[in-house]
Amino acid sequence: MKRYAYYMSCINESMTKEVDRSIDFWQKDLGLDFVKLHEGTCCGGSNLDYVSPKHFALVNARNIALAEKSGLDLIVSCNTCLMTIRTAKKKLDETPELKKEVNEILKREGLEYRGTSEVRHLLWVLVDDVGLDAIKAKVTVPLKNYRIAPFYGCHILRPSTVLGRDNPLAPSSLDQLIEALGGQTIPFEHKNRCCGFHTLLVAEEESLNVAAEALEEAINSKADFIVTPCPLCHTVLDGYQSKALKQAHIESSIPVFHISEMVGLALGYTAKQLGIKRHIVS
Amino acid sequence: MPETIDQYQEGKRDVTFRVFRFNPQVDSKPYFDDYTISAERGITVLRSLNYIKEHVDASLSFRAFCQAGICGSCGMRVNGISKLACTSQVWDELDKCREPGIIKVEPLRSLPMIKDLIVDMDPLVDKMKHYSNWIETTMPLAEIGKKEFLVSEKEFHRYDKATDCILCASCVSECSILRANKEYVSPAVLLKSYRMNVDSRDGIHDVRLSELVKDHGVWDCTHCYRCQESCVKSIPIMEAIHAIREDAIECRGPKDTSGAKHAEAFMEDIEKKGKLVEATLPIRTNGMVWTLRNLLPMAMKMIVKRRTPPPPPLVKSAKGIKVFRAMFREMTEHVKQDHLKSHKK
Numbered sequence: 160m161k162r163y164a165y166y167m168s169c170i171n172e173s174m175t176k177e178v179d180r181s182i183d184f185w186q187k188d189l190g191l192d193f194v195k196l197h198e199g200t201c202c203g204g205s206n207l208d209y210v211s212p213k214h215f216a217l218v219n220a221r222n223i224a225l226a227e228k229s230g231l232d233l234i235v236s237c238n239t240c241l242m243t244i245r246t247a248k249k250k251l252d253e254t255p256e257l258k259k260e261v262n263e264i265l266k267r268e269g270l271e272y273r274g275t276s277e278v279r280h281l282l283w284v285l286v287d288d289v290g291l292d293a294i295k296a297k298v299t300v301p302l303k304n305y306r307i308a309p310f311y312g313c314h315i316l317r318p319s320t321v322l323g324r325d326n327p328l329a330p331s332s333l334d335q336l337i338e339a340l341g342g343q344t345i346p347f348e349h350k351n352r353c354c355g356f357h358t359l360l361v362a363e364e365e366s367l368n369v370a371a372e373a374l375e376e377a378i379n380s381k382a383d384f385i386v387t388p389c390p391l392c393h394t395v396l397d398g399y400q401s402k403a404l405k406q407a408h409i410e411s412s413i414p415v416f417h418i419s420e421m422v423g424l425a426l427g428y429t430a431k432q433l434g435i436k437r438h439i440v441s
Numbered sequence: 442m443p444e445t446i447d448q449y450q451e452g453k454r455d456v457t458f459r460v461f462r463f464n465p466q467v468d469s470k471p472y473f474d475d476y477t478i479s480a481e482r483g484i485t486v487l488r489s490l491n492y493i494k495e496h497v498d499a500s501l502s503f504r505a506f507c508q509a510g511i512c513g514s515c516g517m518r519v520n521g522i523s524k525l526a527c528t529s530q531v532w533d534e535l536d537k538c539r540e541p542g543i544i545k546v547e548p549l550r551s552l553p554m555i556k557d558l559i560v561d562m563d564p565l566v567d568k569m570k571h572y573s574n575w576i577e578t579t580m581p582l583a584e585i586g587k588k589e590f591l592v593s594e595k596e597f598h599r600y601d602k603a604t605d606c607i608l609c610a611s612c613v614s615e616c617s618i619l620r621a622n623k624e625y626v627s628p629a630v631l632l633k634s635y636r637m638n639v640d641s642r643d644g645i646h647d648v649r650l651s652e653l654v655k656d657h658g659v660w661d662c663t664h665c666y667r668c669q670e671s672c673v674k675s676i677p678i679m680e681a682i683h684a685i686r687e688d689a690i691e692c693r694g695p696k697d698t699s700g701a702k703h704a705e706a707f708m709e710d711i712e713k714k715g716k717l718v719e720a721t722l723p724i725r726t727n728g729m730v731w732t733l734r735n736l737l738p739m740a741m742k743m744i745v746k747r748r749t750p751p752p753p754p755l756v757k758s759a760k761g762i763k764v765f766r767a768m769f770r771e772m773t774e775h776v777k778q779d780h781l782k783s784h785k786k
Binding site: 169170172173174175197198199200201203204205206207208209210211212213214217218221260264265267268313314317318319327328329348352353355356357358360361362363364365366368369372398399402436437438439 | 521522537617618620621622625660661662663664665666667669670677679683684686687690699700703704705707708710711715716717719720722723726727735739742743746747748749750751756757759760761764765767768769771772773775776779
């Protein structure tokens, strides 16, 4: 069993509960043991870093320090949480005086940020730690009849100085996972593009245009569904799909899955168990 | 020696450039022309285009000047990515081709097309003007030319990287929001605005900032980092955008615009619960009327699917919230001290 600290993303505790639920079904099957960090707090969602850079450093030093206390790497299943926490880590590791200041405060809780735990995405754990062959060996219901559009989203790829796992111009990890589960990836120009999530409440029309572009390509490519490693991308591409497509005058629809659901399906769990029925687009 | 032959073969090969063509005076729609030339290892995309223009097709049009990554004239999309043709090695591009051996060359996006690979830079220049991206000196007219304007090394470092921008418009071409709305300020303009706003010699910071926070301004950036990733000078453009936002909240307050309110909500929620209260985020960002008008139909669907975020009282605080809150507030004191220190200076 490989043990990891599991970061609880705000959105997975509210709108996209199916992410954590589906992981709970299959983690043991793949030899994974995710210890949920109930003490963890919101990472700041790519906003706190400019509202207050020092609070941003404190909050995420603490999130990482909680994992370090158990000697575990921190696993994240939301792209923006991943990018945000890794950005803070980079800042802390490169700025000794900031690290010192933050650690003075963290003492109150008996915590210390040392920089020893890695912060990694669930997708990377699946592809790099479990391994594609081990995943293949566990597949009971291969996704062989499905044409799947891989939508990586931004914050698992960019900025590459912070992320660095996949080539941001030609990412492959999600494609590899799809293929290991028996599915067929389709060439998808928008695989490394944006979903528009972060401006949904500030520039809705623009955000929906951005989302519609990706949805349109997936629909035109005759994909059976889109799969994404990010619950924020999922919220736009699924939750806002009808609004985005209506704005772009497109009469069609396409289901959008989380990677955790796709893995669950291939490992033999049902759509009902995995919470797929909670999606807006069925 | 066979080794030499291999090296020779590796050092020279036929490469096809699939180039976007469009002359609005003649063509009803754009098309692609394939030019196959014998290219040597070490040759750039720009040199290949020059060769094609000189020896194969003189009608091919593109902009170029310095051939050394300095002037920013030859911004174009090579194999789908906006970059400078003069610093793009053909051999590197061969590894990135969708179709083996065929390098696709297209004009930048999000700017009006003039001919073939040439786009109209005027909309970008107009935006630079609109956001007053120059220094309006604080020095009295009588002193100009007579007195030195000293800039500290520390200050210089704040905009050192930003001044590396050569206005090639690669970031403009890659920007997600500009693709969605041509009125958007665009990353290059934001970078330049940041650079001017942190310059102590400039006297129109407030005027510039008041324009930047309006519609299509700094708050419309969707944090996709495509600008930064495509920057040919590796300038951290997003840091500049975030810095403008930080400055906007500090100078104009957290209730100034929907963007500021949205950002500030994260700070409030984290201090209070350690978790984001998503249910009220739209209301706190845009008010009740906007929320009802824009989100009600979707909220109904979400209720049916049991996907709605929980109302504030039901959002569970992170475990150990009391200690966390105390630490958060301790940091607030640190930040206050920092502000006092910087104002004293």
